[in-house]
Amino acid sequence: MKSLETLYSKIKNGERINSEEALNLLTHGELLDLADAANQMRKKLHPEPMVTYVVDRNINYTNICSSGCLFCAFYRDSGNPKGYVISEESLKQKIEETLSLGGTQILLQGGLHPGLDFDYYLGLLSYIKSNFPIHIHGFSPPEILFMAEQSGLSVTDTLKKLIEAGLGSIPGGGAEILVDEVRMQLSPKKYRSEQWLDVMRKAHQLNLRTTATMMFGHIETKEQIIQHLMKIRDLQDETGGFTAFIPWTFQPDHTRLNVKKATAVEYLRVLSVSRLFLDNIDNIQASWVTQGDKIAQASLFFGANDLGSTMIEENVVAAAGVSFRLPKEEMIRLIENAGYQPRQRDCFYNLVEGE
Numbered sequence: 001m002k003s004l005e006t007l008y009s010k011i012k013n014g015e016r017i018n019s020e021e022a023l024n025l026l027t028h029g030e031l032l033d034l035a036d037a038a039n040q041m042r043k044k045l046h047p048e049p050m051v052t053y054v055v056d057r058n059i060n061y062t063n064i065c066s067s068g069c070l071f072c073a074f075y076r077d078s079g080n081p082k083g084y085v086i087s088e089e090s091l092k093q094k095i096e097e098t099l100s101l102g103g104t105q106i107l108l109q110g111g112l113h114p115g116l117d118f119d120y121y122l123g124l125l126s127y128i129k130s131n132f133p134i135h136i137h138g139f140s141p142p143e144i145l146f147m148a149e150q151s152g153l154s155v156t157d158t159l160k161k162l163i164e165a166g167l168g169s170i171p172g173g174g175a176e177i178l179v180d181e182v183r184m185q186l187s188p189k190k191y192r193s194e195q196w197l198d199v200m201r202k203a204h205q206l207n208l209r210t211t212a213t214m215m216f217g218h219i220e221t222k223e224q225i226i227q228h229l230m231k232i233r234d235l236q237d238e239t240g241g242f243t244a245f246i247p248w249t250f251q252p253d254h255t256r257l258n259v260k261k262a263t264a265v266e267y268l269r270v271l272s273v274s275r276l277f278l279d280n281i282d283n284i285q286a287s288w289v290t291q292g293d294k295i296a297q298a299s300l301f302f303g304a305n306d307l308g309s310t311m312i313e314e315n316v317v318a319a320a321g322v323s324f325r326l327p328k329e330e331m332i333r334l335i336e337n338a339g340y341q342p343r344q345r346d347c348f349y350n351l352v353e354g355e
């Protein structure tokens with residue numbers, strides 16, 4: 001096994017590390033050494049002393065879901081009185097508010113609702129695009145696979161129709177850990193790793209950019225975290241379609257999964273190894289939604305160059321009892337206090353003029 005010093009100098013020289021080396025860093029690296037290496041790599045990729053963020057809102061069009069993932073506190077079964085499908089009025093009001101707050105996009109996501117057909121999703125996109133000048137970042141791979149099943153279309157044809165109706169990019173939700181052994185325990189009814197990757201591959205082939213995520217801190221092992229990163233890196237080598245990687249920690253409250261919450265140190269270790277391993281993904285996003293503002297600030301010294309969304313509204317993590325809020329002014333203050341220039345960006349990491 002190579003010494004950690006050898007690994008750090010390999011990274012410094014711009015050489016790629018392999019899975020075994022990444023696992024060695026994740027297991028044995030000193031926290032501050034990992035921070036130093038990740039921060040240097042981040043500076044190499046983003047020499048400007050700038051941290052980006054996006055102003056948007058999560059809109060969950062339904063919470064009814066047939067998947068029943070063990071880790072999810074958000075979904076409701078069909079027939080549950082707390083189940084909903086968003087009304088046009090509520091959708092309109094949420095988008096108008098987002099635009100009035102300088103928002104540039106919405107994140108549109110929902111459960112796998114057995115009562116909605118493919119036309120519902122196409123209608124949703126067309127309604128938004130014909131009424132509002134806003135980018136739609138929407139429908140994670142499980143939702144797209146579900147729509148393909150409902151409609152009988154191939155994944156590529158499903159994506160083509162969604163793009164035609166106004167879909168602008170895809171979030172990396174539903175990845176959790178891309179190892180089927182883990183998925184079979186957490187979400188046996190949900191789609192397998194290869195299917196998640198295949199939706200992303202096909203989206204990238206259609207020039208639809210996407211993000212990649214990882215939810216960790218539950219039943220996975222360190223080896224499985226690295227396997228997840230490897231699958232993302234391999235696909236990025238193939239397509240180049242991922243704009244960013246967003247690792248975040250599982251929030252156990254109100255879920256059926258009884259595990260201890262990952263610590264901030266565990267989060268920062270995974271964040272920095274992600275920066276070091278994913279040498280082909282430009283942006284690493286910190287998760288203030290799960291970590292809070294102080295750790296989000298620390299993340300900027302552990303490889304993250306982006307703080308993600310101000311999230312005018314967020315429901316999924318909030319359902320698990322975690323609801324940090326971060327208005328735009330607070331986001332700006334937090335970035336400035338960490339010694340960086342805050343810059344608003346769009347979904348493709350273009351800076352928003354006049355900000």
Ligand code: SF4
Nearest residue numbers: 065067068069072075
């Ligand atoms: S994580 Fe998504 S797919 Fe799983 S139960 Fe929750 S809403 Fe449904």
